[in-house]
Amino acid sequence: MFLTIIDDLFKIIETEKKVNISLTAKKLNVSAQTVTKIARYLEKLGFVIIDYKNIKGPSIIYQRGPEFEFEHIDEVELINKLKFYKNLKDVSSANKLIYDLYKYLKRKDDQETKKVYKNVRKYYIENFMKGIDKKKSADPIKKIESYNIDVDKIEVEVDIVKQELEPVPFYMVFLLRTSEITRLVIEKIKEEVISKISFNVVFKTREEESRIKREYKTMLIDKLKKVFxxxxxxxxxxxxxxxxxxxxGMGEIEFLLRDKHLEEIVVNNSFEPVWVFHKKHGWLKTNIILEQENKIYHYATLAGRNVDKTITVLEPLMDGHLKSGDRFNATISPISTKGNTITIRKFAETPWSITDFIISNTIDYKTAAMIWTAIQYELSILIVGGTGSGKTSTLNVFSIFIPPNQRVISIEDTRELRxxxxxxxxxxxxxxxxxxxxGEVSMLDLIVNSLRMRPDRVIVGEIRRKKEAEVLFEAMHTGHSVYGTLHANTVNQAITRLTTEPIGVSKSLISAVSLFVVQNRNRRTGTRRTFQLAEITESGDPNLIYGYDIKKDKLLKENDPERFYDTLNLFAGLSKKEVDKEINDKIRILKYFTKNKITDNEEIALLISYYYINKKYLMHKIFGGKNQKK
Structure with a gap:
């Protein structure tokens, strides 16, 4: 922990209860003006009173200290509380006490607190962790991962900790490694400077934003140098x-937005912690609480202004996106009865690549190569899956297989494809x-308009309504290649959803889709997998080609593709043997990507473009003489 002159001054005031400003300044080897300035901030916080009428000169009188989870650390009192919880069999309250003490220790970081924590922890282990393997769980709270986030030159420490008997791990972010008293004074300095500078929170240009930040920074540095x-x-x-x-911006949430390991950031109300969905650890509770409903509403309003949307009592629901591209949803009370909410689905800084998919076992080589071949020869594909299964990511990954000499039109509610x-x-x-x-421009408007833009391929973010689906299927039947996503858990569910209301298209139209790719997310493990690959017969029924075996954690062949080969033979003149050779060549290329860890989509796209321009050149470039032997 980094201690400042504020800590030194407050320690003297807290010990002596009343101190002379001039004498204290000499003790601290700073000017009386500096001590007075700090004391004024402490007075605004209600921690001290400045007495200007004292005969010996202005003095500072102690009132109280910052409020913590614990007003003071008393080992006997804490153990007695645990005994009380034990008699009531109240494990939840005991867990909370240990977690609060752990957070207090992380903030105070002194020997006395460490000693108390050690002894209280010992009692907790002996009385609340019976039946748990002590060798595996020597501590009720274990750090399972730690890393730093670089946020605009600020290094933020993140600890992910697991507490025994608690179902959800904790995501602890440490923003400033200072004491609570210093942090509170810095907050007061911030409020003081903001009150003296006028700016619009939504900047019209980057130049305006930079100018305001420079002006703001100049004033802040001047204030901070006087206090520190x-x-x-x-x-x-x-x-x-x-x-x-x-x-x-959005306060402490800005730090969460910069963590590339997070997929979702969720604010449920002003009295519960902010939740995050971590790519590796799933749902976690953070140590951040937005303590006012107005603050949550303010952040929702800020996000809305970026996309010219408002959230009010009459319009209490809002969808949009942040400047970073992250998808944003907000609701306000009383629609969300516990309080105002914010849900942010983070836009990946680096989009997934086909190499990432294969390395993470999301898809295998054979299935990926088959889909590549289908896209090369203009077969339409629907990506199917539940919420959070990675449909859009999969669509983005597969789009890289589109030949570069063809015009692609994408249509989305919120821009996610890259x-x-x-x-x-x-x-x-x-x-x-x-x-x-x-001024509304609907999905249907854009689909109809896109067909007038001479597209070779049309990508639709999500199919939701009957008219949109009918236009898309008509586009497929008239020779356009279409790729889109649909909410459903299996191929059969997808066909049922397409053929019943509210979509309700004729089953005969569905045969225009050549392949259905089903994505699945296992909520217990957090893993995402390609769950099914199926072709659609002329009658609109599915023929399952590959299905996922959860025990073996891999795709297994269910049936041979039939229409897939027939279509390629009819429109490309390829025999089954020639198609299989192309698939095998693509498998070799994909293995080259994974072996050499080529994960950059621009580099992958360039190599795939060589495949279409001059396949022999590409095969020689990456395999050399080995290609001739094959």
Whole structure:
């Protein structure tokens, strides 16, 4: 923990209860002006009173200290509480006490607190962890992962800890390694500077944002240097960058947004911790609480302004996206009865690649090569799966197989696809009506319009309604290759959903889709897998080619493809033997990607473009003489 002059001053005030400003300044080897300035901030916080009428000169009178989970650490009292919880068989309260004590220790980081924690922990282990293997669980709270996030030059420490007898691990983020008293004074400095600077929270241009930040930073540095005369410029700039980051934006949530390991950030109300979904550990509770409903509403309003949307009592639901592209949803009370909510689905900094999919065992070589071949020869494909199964990520991964000399039009509600630069790609997004009900651009509008833009391939974010589906299936029947996503858990469910209301298209139209790829997420393990690959027969029924075996954790062949080969023979003149050879060549290329860990989509796209331009050149480039032997 980094201690400052504020800690030294407050320790003297807390010990002596009343101190003379001039004498205390000499003790601390700083000016009386610095001590007075710090004391004024402490007075605003209610921790002290400044007495200017004292005959011996202005003095500071102690009132109280910062509020913690524990007003004071008393080992006997804490153990007595655990005994009380034991008699009541209240494991939940005992767990909370140990967790709060652990957080307090992380913040205080002194020998006395460590000693108390050690003894209280010992009692907890002996009385609440009976039946648990002590060798495996020597501590009720274990750190299972730790890493740092670099956020605009601020290094933020993240600890993920698991507490025995608690079902959900904790995500602990440590923003400033300072004491609570220093952090609170920094907050007061932030409020003081903000009150003196006028700016719009939604900047029209980047130049305007940069100008305001420079002005803000200049004022902050001036204030901070007066309060912290002894610390280095590096620390001053660290404090300054921290204040700017939490002032212009969504506060502490900004730090969570920069963690590339997170997929979702969820605020349920102002009295529960913020939750996050971690790629490796699943759902976690954070140590961040947005303590006012107004703050949650303010953040929702900020996000809405970025996309010209509002959230009000009359319109209490809002969908949108942040400047970073992250998908944003908000609800306000009383629709969400426990309080205002925010749900952010993070936009991956680096989109998944086919190499990532294969290395993580999401898909195997044979299935990936077959889908590549289908896309090469313009067969339409639907990606099917439940919420969070990775449908859009899969669509983005497979889109890289589209030949670069073909025009691609994508249609989404919120821009999520990121296709490589090698593709001839035009992204379109829908627009909601304005408050007067005008200016709406619907998914159907864009689908109809896209067919007038001479597309070779049409990508649709999600099929939801009958008219959209009918237009898309008509497009398939008239020679356009279409790729899209649909909410369903299996191929059979997908066909049922397509042929019943609210979509309700004729089953005869479904045969226009050549392949269904089903994605699945195991909520217990957090793993995502390609669950099924099926072709659709002329009658609109599925022929399951590959199915996922959960025990073996791999795709197993169910049936031979029939229509797949017939279609390629009819439209490309390829025999089954020639198709199989192409699939095997693609498997070799995919193995080359994984062996050499080529995960950058731009590099993969370039190599795939060589495959279409001059296959012999590519095979010689990556395999050399080995290709001739094959």
């Amino acid at each position: 005369p002894k610390i280095s410029d590096k620390k001053i700039h660290l404090f300054c960058d921290y204040i700017i980051l939490i002032s212009i 296709l490589p630069k090698t593709l001839h790609w035009v992204p379109l997004t829908t627009r909601l009506p304005n408050p007067e009900g005008k």
